[in-house]
Amino acid sequence: MSWKKPVYRRVLLKISGEALAGAKKTGLDFDVIRKVCEAIKTCVELGVEMGVVVGGGNFWRGAKDGGGKIERTRADHMGMMATVMNCLAIADMLEQINVPVRVQTALEIKAVAEPYIRLKADRHLREGCAIIFGCGTGNPYFSTDTAAVLRAAEIGAEVILLAKNVDGVYTADPKIDPSAIKLESISYSDMLAQRLLVMDSTATSLSMDNDIPVILFALQDPDNIVRVVTGEKIGTRVG
Numbered sequence: 001m002s003w004k005k006p007v008y009r010r011v012l013l014k015i016s017g018e019a020l021a022g023a024k025k026t027g028l029d030f031d032v033i034r035k036v037c038e039a040i041k042t043c044v045e046l047g048v049e050m051g052v053v054v055g056g057g058n059f060w061r062g063a064k065d066g067g068g069k070i071e072r073t074r075a076d077h078m079g080m081m082a083t084v085m086n087c088l089a090i091a092d093m094l095e096q097i098n099v100p101v102r103v104q105t106a107l108e109i110k111a112v113a114e115p116y117i118r119l120k121a122d123r124h125l126r127e128g129c130a131i132i133f134g135c136g137t138g139n140p141y142f143s144t145d146t147a148a149v150l151r152a153a154e155i156g157a158e159v160i161l162l163a164k165n166v167d168g169v170y171t172a173d174p175k176i177d178p179s180a181i182k183l184e185s186i187s188y189s190d191m192l193a194q195r196l197l198v199m200d201s202t203a204t205s206l207s208m209d210n211d212i213p214v215i216l217f218a219l220q221d222p223d224n225i226v227r228v229v230t231g232e233k234i235g236t237r238v239g
Helices: 030-045 063-064 074-096 118-126 144-155 189-191 201-209 222-231
Strands: 010-015 049-052 102-107 130-134 160-164 214-218 236-238
Touching: 010 030, 030 049, 030 074, 030 222, 049 074, 049 118, 049 144, 049 201, 063 074, 074 102, 074 130, 102 118, 118 130, 118 144, 144 160, 144 201, 160 222, 189 201, 214 222
Parallel strands: 010 049, 010 160, 049 130, 102 130, 160 214
Antiparallel strands: 214 236
């Protein structure tokens, strides 16, 4: 397929762990992962510098799965470990299709990944490597959505691509309210005021404070990643 020239030079792609599980809802669907990696490869070949933050919900969701039976900080650390499994799976698939890649983690796991160092990440990106950021922010009580905004700000990303299991921001939950309307765009403040928390409030506030636009779209078709990068209007733009 022939793609248009990209409209962004450096982006931060956030992929939810659940999206990597495909129809299985848990674990890893390697057909889905391969298609996501092929889309990342296309972006890299178009000259886009790709940072990727991955969630871990296909294995463990901190406080939710801890259910009060595990201390919150430890439950969140378990969630950080879950993201690393996803990072390694994506990195391996990217290597299989000849995309240079580095995994950097907010918690030190020297045997399998580099520790996150901003200047090193910047150099890898400029050299054409995709970077997969694991372990969220490295701190409990912060989601991987917040980690995505933080890393985007640190590496100077022009936009955050939020690839989830939903195709945009709606006026209400479309699974509950059939009259819910999908929005083409919405301001940060309106999203917070209306509590349309597709992205948690901390992440939304951080992106607002740093003036980083967010485009939320469905990962069901991984080529949506390339479509957004090349300026096609899909999903919902928050900013």
